[in-house]
Amino acid sequence: RxxxxxxxxxxxxxxxxxxxxxxxxxxxxxxxxxxxxxxxxxxxxxxxxxxxxxxxxxxxxxxxxxxxxxxxxxxxxxxxxxxxxxxxxxxxAGGEAAKGVIDVYPGKLDHEPILLSTSKVNRLLGVEFSLNQIVAALVSLGFDCKPNDSASAVWVTAPYWRSDIHQAVDLVEEVARVIGYDKIPMTMLSEPLPRQNPEPIVSLKQEVRRLLTGYGFQEVITYSLTGENMLNRLLLEPHPLKPEPIRLTNPMTAD
Known part of the structure; x- marks a missing residue:
């Protein structure tokens, strides 16, 4: 105990x-x-x-x-x-069960329906799905679909076991998953990608790495999460900017 x-x-x-x-x-x-x-x-x-x-x-x-x-x-x-x-x-085990259930549910909230339009689905996926196809895909997953005033949109309510559905883009993902990602055509970009000029500090870092490894130095990449004691040992001299490390709210260990 x-x-x-x-x-x-x-x-x-x-x-x-x-x-x-x-x-x-x-x-x-x-x-x-x-x-x-x-x-x-x-x-x-x-x-x-x-x-x-x-x-x-x-x-x-x-x-x-x-x-x-x-x-x-x-x-x-x-x-x-x-x-x-x-x-x-x-x-x-046998026995006898008492009748009735005591239900305590303060602040109960109903599931808010999400308005989903065919234009949004087709724009995000780059396809031309009909409203019937979209509704059929969602209904197969347990979603409740009710008609809207517009003939190209529908109100969708997620089933109680889907706590990950919050907005229309979540529904679009479900539609694509059910209908099939293979149904989404692969198209090349209409224009070439713009030239990306690297940041000077990035170029300097790459050049320093190349020079040091050329002289026989070895590079060590440590864990991204480091204990406070280790950081204090590395900062041998006071830093002029006095940087504050980002702390984890619930660390697994002190290290």
Whole structure:
């Protein structure tokens, strides 16, 4: 048994006596299921992925639950998961399930429909898809499509399990994926690419690298993420610009 000190930012599941679990990360000893357990309260929830990720890293408590919740669980999945868990317990262990579900969902938001036009799809993909083709592709993925006042546009609502759909370009990507990228023709640019003049500092860097390697020096490319102690050892003299390194919010290690 390991004791961990929680902060005011740690989200917990609690009863009238205190915390029984760290939300989305790990349950407490008081809520363990033992051989003598006869009553179980099932809870299915959806949490802020960023909050769960921060809690797991801060407490150094990786878990399967943390890995799932920090990737995002849609609230609409909680009720089916709760019913499925109840079904499995009844099937494998027996017992009697209480009737009804207590649903607590403050600030519930409905999915906002996205207006998608054929002109936008065809402009971004460089093809000529009809509205029927676009609708058929989206419906096959579970999207709800409703007609618009215009004959060349449609209102699209993403299914609850697609938390990655936020704007019209996301829908365009789905259309291209279903219809097939091979249906998008390959065309050459109509005009030659403009000449790109390299920055002087880039040319100087390349010339210095060429000269040093020609004299037998070896180049070492280090990791892009470096610990603060190493940076302080490299800066032997005060830098006139006093640069401040960019710090990671939740580093895995001190290095």
């Amino acid at each position: 390991v004791e961990r000190i929680l902060s005011s930012e740690t989200l917990v599941i609690a009863d009238e006596e205190g915390a029984v679990a760290i939300a989305g990360v790990m349950g407490g000893a008081d809520s363990e299921v033992l051989e003598v357990t006869t009553s179980i309260l099932l809870e299915a929830a959806s949490f802020n992925p960023a909050s769960i990720h921060y809690t797991g890293r801060t407490l150094f408590l990786p878990s399967e639950a943390c890995m799932r919740f920090e990737r995002g669980i849609r609230p609409e999945l909680t009720l089916p998961a709760l019913k499925r868990a109840t079904q499995l317990i009844m099937q494998l």
